[in-house]
Amino acid sequence: MLKRRVFLGGLAGVTALPSMFSARSAAAQPVAADLRGALDAAEAGIVPGAADNQSRKLQALLNAAAASGQPVFLPAGAYEVSNLDLPDGTKLFGVPGATRLSYSGDGHLVTARDARRVALSGITLDGANRWLADYTDALVSFRTVADVLVSDCEIVGSRKHGMQLERSGGRIIGCRITGAADAGVMANEAIALSITDNEVSDCGNGGILVHRWTKGEDGAMVTGNRIARIGARAGGTGQHGNGINLFRADNVLVSGNHISDCAFSAIRANSASNVIISTNQCLRSGETAIYAEFSFEGALIANNLVDDAANGILVVNLDQGGRLSTVSGNIVRNLKLEGPYAHDGAGFGFGIAVEADTVVSGNVIENAPKWGLMLGWGPYLRNVVASTNIIRNCPVGIAVSVVEGAGATLISGNVIGETPDGAILGYRWNDKTTGELIDGAGTYDHLTITGNRRG
Numbered sequence: 001m002l003k004r005r006v007f008l009g010g011l012a013g014v015t016a017l018p019s020m021f022s023a024r025s026a027a028a029q030p031v032a033a034d035l036r037g038a039l040d041a042a043e044a045g046i047v048p049g050a051a052d053n054q055s056r057k058l059q060a061l062l063n064a065a066a067a068s069g070q071p072v073f074l075p076a077g078a079y080e081v082s083n084l085d086l087p088d089g090t091k092l093f094g095v096p097g098a099t100r101l102s103y104s105g106d107g108h109l110v111t112a113r114d115a116r117r118v119a120l121s122g123i124t125l126d127g128a129n130r131w132l133a134d135y136t137d138a139l140v141s142f143r144t145v146a147d148v149l150v151s152d153c154e155i156v157g158s159r160k161h162g163m164q165l166e167r168s169g170g171r172i173i174g175c176r177i178t179g180a181a182d183a184g185v186m187a188n189e190a191i192a193l194s195i196t197d198n199e200v201s202d203c204g205n206g207g208i209l210v211h212r213w214t215k216g217e218d219g220a221m222v223t224g225n226r227i228a229r230i231g232a233r234a235g236g237t238g239q240h241g242n243g244i245n246l247f248r249a250d251n252v253l254v255s256g257n258h259i260s261d262c263a264f265s266a267i268r269a270n271s272a273s274n275v276i277i278s279t280n281q282c283l284r285s286g287e288t289a290i291y292a293e294f295s296f297e298g299a300l301i302a303n304n305l306v307d308d309a310a311n312g313i314l315v316v317n318l319d320q321g322g323r324l325s326t327v328s329g330n331i332v333r334n335l336k337l338e339g340p341y342a343h344d345g346a347g348f349g350f351g352i353a354v355e356a357d358t359v360v361s362g363n364v365i366e367n368a369p370k371w372g373l374m375l376g377w378g379p380y381l382r383n384v385v386a387s388t389n390i391i392r393n394c395p396v397g398i399a400v401s402v403v404e405g406a407g408a409t410l411i412s413g414n415v416i417g418e419t420p421d422g423a424i425l426g427y428r429w430n431d432k433t434t435g436e437l438i439d440g441a442g443t444y445d446h447l448t449i450t451g452n453r454r455g
Helices: 003-010 024-028 030-034 055-068
Strands: 073-074 077-082 092-096 097-105 112-120 123-128 138-151 152-154 163-166 170-173 176-178 185-188 195-196 200-204 206-217 222-224 227-228 242-250 253-255 258-262 267-270 275-278 281-285 288-293 296-300 307-310 311-315 325-328 331-335 350-354 355-359 364-366 369-376 382-385 390-392 396-401 410-411 415-417 421-430 446-449
Touching: 003 331, 055 077, 055 092, 097 288, 097 355, 138 267, 152 163, 163 176, 163 390, 170 281, 176 227, 185 195, 185 200, 200 206, 206 227, 227 242, 242 258, 275 288, 281 288, 288 307, 296 311, 307 311, 311 325, 311 331, 325 350, 331 350, 350 355, 369 382, 369 390
Parallel strands: 073 092, 077 097, 092 112, 097 123, 112 138, 123 152, 138 163, 138 170, 152 176, 163 185, 170 195, 176 200, 185 206, 195 222, 200 227, 206 242, 222 253, 227 258, 242 267, 253 275, 258 281, 267 288, 275 296, 281 307, 288 311, 296 325, 307 331, 311 350, 325 355, 331 364, 350 369, 355 382, 364 390, 369 396, 382 410, 390 415, 396 421, 410 446
Antiparallel strands: none
C-alpha cells in the first residue's frame, strides 16, 4: 500500500497536502479512522464550500485510490461537482447527513460503467433539480456493474430518476431517495439485486421499479422499504404511479414494505412470474393496491394489509396467459368506487378478484362498495377455489361469472355477512344474472357451492 504522502504527491492536478486540517475536517476524523487506509479528500485539497468546482480534483483522487485499492473519505460539507465517473474498485465514504455532493449541471452527477465493484456510503447526492443530459436517465447511474453497494446515502432533487441500475447487481440499503421527477429507483435487467430498508418518497412517476426488456429471471429482493407519495405525472392507466412496479421480472420477492399514498398501485407486477408479495402494508392507493396482471405464471400473495384503495387485490388477465396463484391471509378493507380514470370493464370497488388456477383462502374483506370477491370475468374463469374467507359489509359478498365457457369453481366454507344485495350471485360481466346461490349452484354445472354461512 502506498504511503499517503507519496500517493498524494503523484496525483496530477491535486494540490499539495495542507499543513493543518480545517476544524470541520478534524471533527470528522473518527469516521475516517474507521476506514482502514482511507484517503481523506481534504488532504488532497478538496475543500467543502469552495468557490471553484471540485470535480477535477475529486475525479483524480478517485481514479488513483481505486487503482491502489484504497477507499476515499469525504469530510462533512458541500462540494460542487458534476460528471464524476467512478472507476472499478471505487469506495467513496462520507459523513451520513453531512457530506453533500451538489450537482453543478452540464451532464450527470455520478455514474459507473463496466466495473466489478463500486461502493458509496454516507453521502447526500443532490441534483438541485438541475438539467440532466440526454445520455443519462438518472442523477446516479450504474451500468454493467457486478456488485454495487449504495448504503446510508441520500439522493434528492433529480430531474429524472433518482438512481438507475442497468444490468447490475448488488445492494441498495438504508438510503433516502426523494424528489425525483420520474422514479426513485429504476433497475433494468438487474442481477439478483437487493433493495432493502430504504425510504423513497415524493417521486413523480414511480417508487422502486424492477423492469426487464425481455421477460426472464431477475431475482431481485425488494424488502423493508418505506415508500410514500408517489405520483403519476406522465399519466396513463397504471404504467406510472406505482410504489413498487415489476415488469417482465421473474422470481422477485416483495416483502415487508410500508407503502402509502400512491397514485395507482402500491405493488404492481406486470408479466412477472413466480413473484412473492407478502407482509406488506398498502395504504391509500389510488387504484388497485396489489396487482398481478398480464402474462405471468405463479404469484403468491399472502398476509398483506390493504386499507383505502379503489380495488384491493387483483390477479387477472387469463386472456393474456395470467394464471397460477394463491391469495391467502390478507386483510382488505375500506375500498371506494372512484378510481383515477374511467374504467370500461368491471370498474372499482371490489376486494379481491381472480381468474385462473387460483386458491383464495383465509382472507378478510370488509367495506368493499361493489363486490367482496370477484371470481372470473366473462369466460375468463378456470380452476378457482374460494374458501374460508370472511366477507362483510359489501353490497354483494361473492360475484362469480356464469358466462358460457367459465370453468370449474369451488366456493366453500366462507362466512359472509352484511351483504344486502346477496351473499353469492352469478354475473354475466357486470350484469347480475342469478338469484342467491349461497345454498347451492343450481343449474350451473361449473360451480360447486357448499358449506358457506351468513355472518
